[in-house]
Amino acid sequence: MIIISKRFDILYKRGVILGITIKDIAKLAGVSTSTVSLVLSKKGYVSETTQTKVQKVIDEYNYRPLRAARQLASHLTGYIGFIISHVHLSRSEAFYTRILLGSELEARNYDASIILSTVGLDFSIPNEVPRFLKEKAVDGIIIAGSVREDLIQYIYQEGIPVVLIDFRINDLHLDNVFIDNRSGVRQAVEHLIQKNVERIGFVGGSFYHPSIQERFEGYQLAMEKGGLGDIARDKAFHFLENSETTAEIGEKGMAQVLTNVPDLEAVICVNDTTAMGCLQHLRKKKLHVPSDLAVIGFDDVNIAAVAHPPLTTIHVPKIEMGVTAIRLLIDRIAHPSQVHQTRLVPVELVIRESSLKNQNGQ
Amino acid sequence: MIIISKRFDILYKRGVILGITIKDIAKLAGVSTSTVSLVLSKKGYVSETTQTKVQKVIDEYNYRPLRAARQLASHLTGYIGFIISHVHLSRSEAFYTRILLGSELEARNYDASIILSTVGLDFSIPNEVPRFLKEKAVDGIIIAGSVREDLIQYIYQEGIPVVLIDFRINDLHLDNVFIDNRSGVRQAVEHLIQKNVERIGFVGGSFYHPSIQERFEGYQLAMEKGGLGDIARDKAFHFLENSETTAEIGEKGMAQVLTNVPDLEAVICVNDTTAMGCLQHLRKKKLHVPSDLAVIGFDDVNIAAVAHPPLTTIHVPKIEMGVTAIRLLIDRIAHPSQVHQTRLVPVELVIRESSLKNQNGQ
DNA sequence: CTGAAAGCGCTTACAG
DNA sequence: CTGAAAGCGCTTACAG
Numbered sequence: 001m002i003i004i005s006k007r008f009d010i011l012y013k014r015g016v017i018l019g020i021t022i023k024d025i026a027k028l029a030g031v032s033t034s035t036v037s038l039v040l041s042k043k044g045y046v047s048e049t050t051q052t053k054v055q056k057v058i059d060e061y062n063y064r065p066l067r068a069a070r071q072l073a074s075h076l077t078g079y080i081g082f083i084i085s086h087v088h089l090s091r092s093e094a095f096y097t098r099i100l101l102g103s104e105l106e107a108r109n110y111d112a113s114i115i116l117s118t119v120g121l122d123f124s125i126p127n128e129v130p131r132f133l134k135e136k137a138v139d140g141i142i143i144a145g146s147v148r149e150d151l152i153q154y155i156y157q158e159g160i161p162v163v164l165i166d167f168r169i170n171d172l173h174l175d176n177v178f179i180d181n182r183s184g185v186r187q188a189v190e191h192l193i194q195k196n197v198e199r200i201g202f203v204g205g206s207f208y209h210p211s212i213q214e215r216f217e218g219y220q221l222a223m224e225k226g227g228l229g230d231i232a233r234d235k236a237f238h239f240l241e242n243s244e245t246t247a248e249i250g251e252k253g254m255a256q257v258l259t260n261v262p263d264l265e266a267v268i269c270v271n272d273t274t275a276m277g278c279l280q281h282l283r284k285k286k287l288h289v290p291s292d293l294a295v296i297g298f299d300d301v302n303i304a305a306v307a308h309p310p311l312t313t314i315h316v317p318k319i320e321m322g323v324t325a326i327r328l329l330i331d332r333i334a335h336p337s338q339v340h341q342t343r344l345v346p347v348e349l350v351i352r353e354s355s356l357k358n359q360n361g362q
Numbered sequence: 363m364i365i366i367s368k369r370f371d372i373l374y375k376r377g378v379i380l381g382i383t384i385k386d387i388a389k390l391a392g393v394s395t396s397t398v399s400l401v402l403s404k405k406g407y408v409s410e411t412t413q414t415k416v417q418k419v420i421d422e423y424n425y426r427p428l429r430a431a432r433q434l435a436s437h438l439t440g441y442i443g444f445i446i447s448h449v450h451l452s453r454s455e456a457f458y459t460r461i462l463l464g465s466e467l468e469a470r471n472y473d474a475s476i477i478l479s480t481v482g483l484d485f486s487i488p489n490e491v492p493r494f495l496k497e498k499a500v501d502g503i504i505i506a507g508s509v510r511e512d513l514i515q516y517i518y519q520e521g522i523p524v525v526l527i528d529f530r531i532n533d534l535h536l537d538n539v540f541i542d543n544r545s546g547v548r549q550a551v552e553h554l555i556q557k558n559v560e561r562i563g564f565v566g567g568s569f570y571h572p573s574i575q576e577r578f579e580g581y582q583l584a585m586e587k588g589g590l591g592d593i594a595r596d597k598a599f600h601f602l603e604n605s606e607t608t609a610e611i612g613e614k615g616m617a618q619v620l621t622n623v624p625d626l627e628a629v630i631c632v633n634d635t636t637a638m639g640c641l642q643h644l645r646k647k648k649l650h651v652p653s654d655l656a657v658i659g660f661d662d663v664n665i666a667a668v669a670h671p672p673l674t675t676i677h678v679p680k681i682e683m684g685v686t687a688i689r690l691l692i693d694r695i696a697h698p699s700q701v702h703q704t705r706l707v708p709v710e711l712v713i714r715e716s717s718l719k720n721q722n723g724q
Numbered sequence: 725c726t727g728a729a730a731g732c733g734c735t736t737a738c739a740g
Numbered sequence: 741c742t743g744a745a746a747g748c749g750c751t752t753a754c755a756g
Contacts, residue, residue, distance in 0.1 A: 019498070021732095021733055021734085022733065022734060022735095023733080023734095031742075031743085032742065032743040032744075033733090033734080033735090033743090033744095034735080034736080034742070034743060034744080034745095035741090035742060035743075037734070037735055037736085038735095038736095038741095038742085040734095041735080045741060045742085046741070046742085047741055047742090050741080050742080062488070062496075064496040064497050065497070065733080065734065066434075066497060066498055066732090066733055066734070067494075067497040067498070067499040067734095068430050068433035068434045068439065068498075068499070068732085068733080068734085069434050069732070069733035069734035069735090069748090070733080070734055070735075071430035071433075071734085071748090072428075072430045072431050072434050072732090072733080072734070072735090072747095072748045072749065072750080073733075073734040073735040073736075073747080073748055074734080074735055074736085074748085075735095075748075077430065079477075082478075086463060089459055089462070089463055090456050090459060090460055090463060090664075091456065091664075092454050092455060092456045092663065092664040092665060093454060094452050094453065094454045094456075097451055097452060097459055098452055100451070100478075101448060101451055101452060101480055104478055104479070104480050105480070108493065111493070113477050113478075113479070113493055113494060113499070114477065114478045115441075115475050115476065115477055115478075116444075116462075116466055116475075116476045116477075116478045117466070117475070118463055118466050118467070126424070131470065131473070131475055132429075132475060134424075134426040135426050135427070135428060135429040136381070136428055136429070136430075137429040137430070137475070247668055248668075280670065283670075301454065302452075302453075302454040303454060306609055306610070308642065308645075383748095383749055383750085384749065384750060384751095385749080385750095393726075393727085394726065394727040394728075395727090395728095395749090395750080395751090396726070396727060396728080396729095396751080396752080397725090397726060397727075399750070399751055399752080400725095400726085400751095400752095402750095403751080407725065407726085408725070408726085409725055409726090412725080412726080427749075427750065428748090428749055428750070429750095430748085430749080430750085431732090431748070431749035431750035431751090432749080432750055432751075433732090433750085434731095434732045434733065434734080434748090434749080434750070434751090435731075435732055435749075435750045435751040435752080436732085436750080436751055436752085437732075437751095
C-alpha cells in the first residue's frame, strides 16, 4: 500500500472521498440492498418495475459500486494482469505495444481493467514475481512475447488462468495466440517465385523465440514446395544469428549472404527491423532495391510503410492479437479445466515497392 | 466484473483458489489478527519478539494479504491509473512507452501497481471516462502526454490526485513533470554557433502540444541571445505545421526551408522523428549530412543513434520522467491540499555525427 | 505492546 | 420476485 499521512487518512474517512453506497441507493429506491445488487449485476430475477425504479436512482446519483468491495464479496477482481518484458515494451516497433492496446480495449468489453507488469530477466521466483500474482489481485494473466520460462512455470503451478501471446514453452499446454508465421513466409516466397525470382536468401535472428524459428522453417518449406529445395538447404543463402533481431543484425546478415551469393535476387527477413538493416546495407553498397535485389520483411510495423523504398512485408494484426488473447482468457476463467486452445491469427502479404523486381518497381 | 459460469464460482468458493488468511496466521502464531496486521504494515508498536514470531509464520506460509480486503478496510487501493492516448502508445519512438516503464518500475517501490487506460478522442464525459475513475479503484492518476482537456477537467473536479507528464492545460494548477525544452534547444543552438554555423533553420509541428511550442520558442530565444535575432525572426527559416510531428512533416519542412534558404547551414528539428524526415529529404537531394547541412533532433529515441548519419539530438530521460511522476503523485496523495509542484527534468545535448559540420565529420 | 470488536461496501445463498 | 443476514479478509480506533 502507498504510505500516506495521517492527515490524508482522516480526510478520507470524513467522506471527502467516500461516496454514495449501495445502502443509500437501496434506501432512496425503497428496496433492499440485495435488490440493488441484483439490478446492478443484471442477473435478472428482478421485476421490470423494480428494475426501472432502482435504475433511475442509480442514474440520478451516478452511482458505481466500489470495486474493492465487490471484489471481496465476489472473489472476482475484474482485473487482468498483462506481463511483458522490459525489452519488448521498449522496442521501437510498436509491435507488442499495439497488442497491449488491443487487450486494453477488449478488456473493457468485459468490464475488466489491465494491470501492467513489466519483467526483466533478473527477478527471483517466487519472491519477486509480479505483485498481483501473490495478492490474488487478478482473475487471469496475459503474457505477451518471451519471458523467463520459470515465471510461466510458476504461474502454471499456481493454477492462475493464463494466455500466452506469440510465445510458448514446450511441454506446457497453455492457451496460446500465435501468428501464422509459416503462411506469411509462404506468401512471400510465392510472390517472388511468381516473378521468376528464385535465388532467395533469408536473414534471421534468435531461435529462442518460436516465431523467429517458424519463419525460417516456413521459408524452407515454401522454397522446397516451389522447387527451390537446393537453395532452401544451402547455408550460403542463410544468415541466422542467435541474438535479438536488430537492424544491425540485418546489416550484418545482408553483408554476409551477399558475399556468399553475389547474384542473390531477393532476401526475406525475419522481421521489418532486420529488413531495415538490409536496406541500409544495400544503400551503402549502392545497390538498388528492388531492381538489384528485392527485400521483404515481416510484421508490418510503422516503419515499413515509410521505409525507402516502402517495404513489402507480412501484415500481422497486432491489435486483434491482443483482443483474441482477452477472449481466450475470459473463456479460460469461465472454464478452468477445459482443454487448452490455440488461436492462429491470419497474416497477409502487403506488397509495396521493395519487392517489385522485374517490374520497373516505381 | 467478468461474467463467469456458476461452475467456476463454486470451484472458487470451495477453496481452490481461496488461500490462507490473516486469521490463520494469527492462530498459528498465537496472536491476534490486529497484531499480524501491524506486523504486516510495519507500523511499529509491536515488540521485537512478537514481530519475529509472526514474521516467521508469514514467511513459512508465504502469506500475502488479499489486496481487495486491504483496500476495502483501508480505503486505499494501492493502484495508480496511467492514462495515455492511443496515438502516443502506438507511436514507434518508444517515447511515452519508456515513461510508462519508468512509472511501472517506481510504483513498485511504493507497493503500488499501474492500471493502464488508453483514451482516444471519441469518448463522452462522464459516461465513458476510464473505469477506475468512477469506481474509486485508484489512489491517483498519471496522465502522459496530451489527452482531451475536458478529461483533465473532470479529474480535477473529482478531486482525484493527478500528475501530468509533458502536458499542461492553462488555468489549471496541477502537478507537472516537464521537459526542459528551452535548455535543450539552447544547447543545440550554442553547439552550432560555436562551430560558426549561423544560418540555422527550424522544422516543427503541432502547437497543440506545449513541448512543441517551447522548442520553437527556445530556438528563437537562443538565436536571439547568440546574435542571430534576424534569422530567429525570419519566417523563411522556419517550417511550422500544426499537425502530428511525423517524418513526412520533416521531409516537407526540410524541402520548404531549403527552397526558401538555399544556403542554409543547419536545421534544428522539433524531435527525432521529424529529423529523420529531414535526413530523408537531404538524401534524396544528394546533400550530405553534416558537410552540406547539419541536422539536430530532440528526444534521443532509439532510432537517433542508428540513423545515417547518427543523429545529434537532445537526450530526454524518459524513464526518469515516469519515476518522477510517481514520486510527485505519492506526495500529492499524502498531501492533497499542498501547493502544486512542477518538476523540470534536465536534458542534455548528445553530439553524434549529424551536426559535426566543418570538422571533417567522419 | 496487544487483543476484541466494529466496520469497510459489496454479493449471495437462503427463506419467504 | 424480494429482503434479512451472513460473510468476504482485512484495518483501525479503542481499551487495557
